[in-house]
Amino acid sequence: MELHPAGVTVEHLDMEFVARGRRQKVLEDIDLQIAPGEFFVIVGPSGCGKTTFLRILQGLAKPTGGRASIGGRTVTGPGIDRGFVFQNDALYPWRTVTRNVVFGLELQGKKKGEAAARAQAMIELVGLKGFESHYPHELSGGMRQRVNLARALAIEPAILLMDEPFAALDALTRESMQRELLRIAAVAGTTIVFITHQIDEAILLGDRVAVFSPRPGRLREIIAVDLPRPRQADVKQSAAFQHYVGRIGQLIGQA
Amino acid sequence: MAKVKDSILTRAAAKLAPISQETALEQDRPVTLLAPSTDADAAERPGFALRWRAWRRPLTTLVILLVGWELIGRYVLTNPLFFAPLSQVALSAIELWRTGELQTHIWVSFSELVEGVAVAIIFGVAAGVGIGISQRTREYVEVYITALYATPLVAVTPLLILWLGIGVVSKAAVVFLTAVFPILINTASGVRATDAQLIEVAQSFCATRRQIITKVMLPASVPFMLTGIRLGIGRGIVGVVVGELFGARAGLGYLIFTAGQTFDVPALFVGILTLAIMGVGLTLAAELVERRALRWRRPVSMD
Numbered sequence: 001m002e003l004h005p006a007g008v009t010v011e012h013l014d015m016e017f018v019a020r021g022r023r024q025k026v027l028e029d030i031d032l033q034i035a036p037g038e039f040f041v042i043v044g045p046s047g048c049g050k051t052t053f054l055r056i057l058q059g060l061a062k063p064t065g066g067r068a069s070i071g072g073r074t075v076t077g078p079g080i081d082r083g084f085v086f087q088n089d090a091l092y093p094w095r096t097v098t099r100n101v102v103f104g105l106e107l108q109g110k111k112k113g114e115a116a117a118r119a120q121a122m123i124e125l126v127g128l129k130g131f132e133s134h135y136p137h138e139l140s141g142g143m144r145q146r147v148n149l150a151r152a153l154a155i156e157p158a159i160l161l162m163d164e165p166f167a168a169l170d171a172l173t174r175e176s177m178q179r180e181l182l183r184i185a186a187v188a189g190t191t192i193v194f195i196t197h198q199i200d201e202a203i204l205l206g207d208r209v210a211v212f213s214p215r216p217g218r219l220r221e222i223i224a225v226d227l228p229r230p231r232q233a234d235v236k237q238s239a240a241f242q243h244y245v246g247r248i249g250q251l252i253g254q255a
Numbered sequence: 256m257a258k259v260k261d262s263i264l265t266r267a268a269a270k271l272a273p274i275s276q277e278t279a280l281e282q283d284r285p286v287t288l289l290a291p292s293t294d295a296d297a298a299e300r301p302g303f304a305l306r307w308r309a310w311r312r313p314l315t316t317l318v319i320l321l322v323g324w325e326l327i328g329r330y331v332l333t334n335p336l337f338f339a340p341l342s343q344v345a346l347s348a349i350e351l352w353r354t355g356e357l358q359t360h361i362w363v364s365f366s367e368l369v370e371g372v373a374v375a376i377i378f379g380v381a382a383g384v385g386i387g388i389s390q391r392t393r394e395y396v397e398v399y400i401t402a403l404y405a406t407p408l409v410a411v412t413p414l415l416i417l418w419l420g421i422g423v424v425s426k427a428a429v430v431f432l433t434a435v436f437p438i439l440i441n442t443a444s445g446v447r448a449t450d451a452q453l454i455e456v457a458q459s460f461c462a463t464r465r466q467i468i469t470k471v472m473l474p475a476s477v478p479f480m481l482t483g484i485r486l487g488i489g490r491g492i493v494g495v496v497v498g499e500l501f502g503a504r505a506g507l508g509y510l511i512f513t514a515g516q517t518f519d520v521p522a523l524f525v526g527i528l529t530l531a532i533m534g535v536g537l538t539l540a541a542e543l544v545e546r547r548a549l550r551w552r553r554p555v556s557m558d
Contacts, residue, residue, distance in 0.1 A: 058459055084459040090452045094474045094551040104460040107470070137553035155460065 005191040006071030006081060006158035008034035008057065014065030015052055025216035026052050030066070032210060032219060034193065039185055041194045041206030045252060049217030050195045051087075054161050057193060058084050071158055080108060083152030083190075085162040089144040091136040097123060097147050098132040104155040122150040125184060142173040149184070159191040166201070175233060178204055182231060199252070200236060203227070203244045211251040220251050339521040344528070347521035356510075361529060363506040364495050367423050368537075371430025372484075372491050379435045379487070380480055383442025387476070388468060393443075404436040409497040416502045426498035426506070433494035434487030441483030445476025478549055485541045492534050507533075 015027035026049040034040045042050045055061040057068055059077040068075045070082065083104075091100050101122055105115035123132060126146040136144055145165055152160060166174045178201060185192055185205075196202050202209045203225055211220040225244060227235055235241055321341055328340025339347075351357035386392050386400070412429050419425035449472045457471050499508025511526035513519075 060455060060459060078459045078461050080461055082459075084456075086452065086456065088452070090450075090456050092453060092456075092471070092474070093553075094477070096551075103457075103470075107457070107460050107462050107466055135551045137551070 004158055005036040005189060007036045007038075007191065008032075008040075008068065008070050008159065008193065010057075010066070010068045012066035013053075013056065013063050013068060015049065015056065015061070016064045027056075027063075028216040028218050030217070030219050032222065034191060036191055037189060039192045039194065039205060039207045041196060041202040041209045042212060043196055043199060043202040043209055043248065043252070044212030044217065045214045046197060048212040048214045050212050051163055053212075053217070054084075054163050054193065054195055057159075058082055058161050060084075080104070080155055081158040083155055083157030083160045085145075085148050085152045085160065085165045087163045087165065088168060089136070089141075089148040091144055091147055091151075093136050096133045096135055097128060097139070100136070100147055101150045101154050103151060108155070118156075119150075119154055122154045123147075125153070125187065126150045127180065140173070141169050142177055145169065145177060146180070149181075153184075153188060153190075157190060159193065160188075162192060162194045164195050164197065167197070174201075179233065181205065182229075186230065199245055199248050200241075202248065203241060204231060204233075204236065209244075209248060211248055223248060223251075335520060336518055337520070339524060343521045344524040347519075348525045348528075351510075351522065351525055357525065357529070359505050360507045360510045360526070361533070363423065363503075364499070364508065364530075365533065367426040367498070367506065368430055368488075368491050368495050368533075370423070371427040371494065372434050372488055374427070375431045375434035375438055375487055375491070376484055378431075379438030379483065380442050383439040383480070383483075384446055384468065384473065384476075386439070387443040387446025388472065400436065400440065404440060408432040408436075409494055412498050412501045416498075421502040421504060426495055426503065429494040429498040430491040434491040437486035437490065438480065438483035441479045441486070442476055445479025446472045448479070449475040478545075478552070481541070481545045481548060485538065485545070488537050488541055489534070492530065492537070496530065 010030055010032050013027055013030040014025070017024050017026055030053065042053065044050050052061060056063050057070065057075060059075050059079060059082070070079075092103065095103065098116070098119055101119040102115050105118065110118075120132070123129060126149055128143060128146055128150065131139065131143065136147070139147070148165065166177050169177060182205065194202075194205060196205075206225050208222050208224050210222045212218065213220045223244065227238075227240060227244075325341040328338055328343070332338035348357065386396065409429060411432065412425075415425045415428045415432075419428055453471050453475065454467055457467050462470065495506065496508040496511070499506040500512050503509040503512075507526045507530050511523055514522035514526060
């Protein structure tokens with residue numbers, strides 16, 4: 001895949017919601033920079049606004065203050081330079097695996113043959129060869145998330161936004177999906193912003209881990225994870241890994 | 256429940272390969288739902304046995320009903336002004352078929368039904384989508400559509416016959432009026448019930464409004480549309496008969512009406528039975544279309 005990963009700049013980002021007549025601050029004064037090609041993980045307790053942050057990057061939500069730009073352009077709405085991997089797979093149940101993966105290309109009006117070829121490459125990349133004509137209900141949760149990922153990758157995004165994609169999976173499947181994502185990220189070379197509430201997942205995957213505080217979400221600290229790549233699951237046993245776990249756990253636990 | 260071995264569901268389940276919802280993840284071979292049969296001979300006979308098992312009980316009921324009808328007609332309700340045994344009904348049917356009269360009636364009623372339902376599908380789906388996607392349109396018309404759906408619209412049949420004559424067109428119009436509302440209302444509900452997240456996925460891929468309608472909302476509401484169409488066909492058959500009772504030159508309703516006027520009870524039953532068969536046939540056809548169109552749905556079962 002020939003991708004041109006984009007960087008992210010976020011400046012003084014604020015987000016407020018009005019719910020039942022009460023204003024609620026969800027994100028407050030977020031400032032951060034993500035380098036092109038970086039695997040950036042945001043970790044924080046539920047309700048810290050991390051999903052909202054991702055939706056702002058995707059252009060699905062408008063910030064009430066500050067701005068976010070991707071590849072130098074201010075985000076004003078969804079763009080084909082970004083691929084979004086939804087938390088629950090959100091596949092189209094009436095489309096087969098191939099037709100789901102091809103969806104984004106179809107909307108762009110890509111030629112059928114070209115789109116099909118690229119979809120096939122993505123299906124093979126995520127390890128679903130042989131399942132092309134299956135419907136989502138015939139797949140396991142892990143396989144559906146693979147389709148979800150392939151669908152986002154098929155449009156060759158400069159940045160991939162992943163919203164707790166493995167949260168709904170069982171522990172074993174989640175571990176194998178983490179391995180897969182590390183492999184795919186290395187091949188795809190795209191910038192990834194990944195959200196999770198699991199500390200070990202954040203450290204295993206990320207080049208840097210940003211810790212958000214709960215309500216209103218503020219950026220507490222960004223920790224560079226200095227662990228060699230390619231990373232295997234056994235890195236979790238290392239002292240360095242445990243050190244990061246303790247550090248991030250402490251940051252999240254702070255009142 | 257003790258005789259589980261007998262159940263056709265168990266038989267059908269046995270034909271399914273293990274789907275391995277969970278384990279499939281780590282496999283690299285394709286999972287097929289239907290295991291290929293190894294023994295061609297064995298594959299042929301269980302299929303027949305399965306079908307026979309499925310039909311055995313309803314067929315038994317049918318035979319009992321038909322024999323009961325014959326016996327009641329011969330020994331209980333013997334006055335030919337009120338009832339006719341099955342054998343006489345059959346003879347009447349053969350006679351009507353021989354003269355070609357029955358075919359004409361079937362053809363007339365059938366074309367009235369098909370024309371009315373076809374227009375109802377086109378109009379109902381289009382209007383249903385329009386109402387489903389637009390809050391403003393809904394505010395203008397929803398109350399009145401609900402009111403019209405609840406009104407027995409066959410009541411306007413005499414008016415339609417005055418306007419459109421006693422030919423096929425007036426009856427097709429009755430069918431249209433009775434069939435269009437379930438189709439329209441169901442389509443609109445389907446469009447509105449579209450999973451918000453599926454729309455958001457399309458938005459995040461930069462879908463236009465038009466693409467969201469054609470690629471997300473329409474396919475998502477197909478199950479609702481098909482339900483509406485099935486209900487519409489059922490109501491349409493009522494529309495055909497009522498329309499023909501009011502004024503017609505041919506059709507199964509007309510046959511029933513004239514047979515009643517001339518105390519020809521066997522012919523009257525021929526008309527009713529033909530309508531019943533037509534209704535069952537069309538419903539089965541609609542179900543078949545539904546099953547083919549909705550292969551993507553997870554089968555729901557409480558067993």
